[in-house]
Amino acid sequence: MTGPIRQAAEALLFCIALIILWEGGVRLFEVKPYLLPSLSAIAAETWRAKEQLWHHSLVTLGEVALGFAFATVLGVALAALIFFVPLAKRTLYPFVVALQSIPKIGLAPIIVVWCGYGLASKVTMAFLFAFFPIVITTLGGLASTPAHLEEHFRALGAKPWASFWRLRVPSALPSFVDGAKVAMPLAVIGAIVGEFVGSNDGLGNLILIATGSSQTALSFSALLVVTGLSLVLFYLIEALGRLVWWRQG
């Protein structure tokens, strides 16, 4: 067997072993379903509740997408401001660093008070979680423009605008993509936290309701879907990031 196939086979076998252990363990020790449902029960529940799960997924997806989009646009803008305006570097940058240190989970109740139970509070939470990694990595990317290329552009008499688009932006992109990869799963976490604290729907809300009413299997189903959503979104960024194939060196 060749390397990668062997690796995949090993991972698959390990997975199957875990499934057997879970399923077998739950059946053998007759674990109460509200504590830990069997995998087959979770699968059946997922199928049964598929429309409900779909609905809540779309809600959460919308929150994540909006939060992430705002985080990207505002994060890049703020990074550029801090990078290019010395006054912003002296005033905004320390402020951003300080804000970043606030545990954002602790903000969730206040955000719900401010923005209500609807979409806005969840978008804000997703935004808050995704925002800082994007600011920091974009700043790092802008600063990583090789000095010898900058000098070359200066020697060519490039206007600031040309230097920005033709040199700074492409230099910053690899780092920005790394930031987006970190930020996307964080945006999902942010949205779920927002839903936990106050919401009428969304996968976080479903997890909360299902667990509270001892529908543990449904809660696991929702968790499974959140995980899937997060993975899909991550690989979407990863795939888009492939367009930025160059690395400085």
Add this chain to the structure above:
Amino acid sequence: MVAAGLKPVADMAPTAIAIDGVTKRFGGLTALENVTADIRDREFVSILGPSGCGKSTLLRILAGLVGCEEGGIDIFGGRVNGPRDDVGVVFQTANLLPWLNIEANLRLGLEIRRGKAVARATEIAPMVETLGLKGFEQHFPHQLSGGMRHRVAIGQTLLCDPRVLLMDEPFGALDALTRDRLNMELLRIWQRDAKTVVLITHSIAEAVLLSDRVLVMSERPGRVIRDVTIDLPRPRDPSKTRESAAFGEYVVELSRLMGVG
């Protein structure tokens, strides 16, 4: 003087670059001290000097990229206080954009200096041919060898057709054959387009082969310690010129000045 039909040594030509008492310090370190030299229009001047003596620094000052503490530079009678459009620089490192292919990198200088339209309309095939990069137009810099990347950087600057060409060890990364070929191409372009060339090199033989004049710099703090006029006939040819007795004498003299002979 030189025989008829050959390029006259630009004795009578007006001054292209006047380096007037340039002193450059980096904090407590004096990189250049009172460097003075005149380079005439259409002259080919090489600068030789030990590593770290301030050659690249001098080139940056000539290019208007950094200032100096004392003295100054005039190019065609105007004080240098920033990069000029009639000056082209080939840096010691091949400054290519990793995300652009070779063709786009070759056109980049033109694009920034003269705009997209001119860059697109410019024929680059002859330059690609000259540089021996045929078939690599669509490759990216990381797919090229170090010497090939250097050739692209040289091509980018040559395509801009600057009146003054400043080059910092452009041929250092090349094998002897390619180096000879590009040396001759450079001479051809220099004569055809009436450029003024300042070439920094570590190769004494290259300096003698190409130049009208060789400026020898001292150890840091860099000063011009000798100004040697190379009175060899043109057109020059790598094999023939090197065989001449006069060539050997220049090399010996310069080697002695550089402390390697």
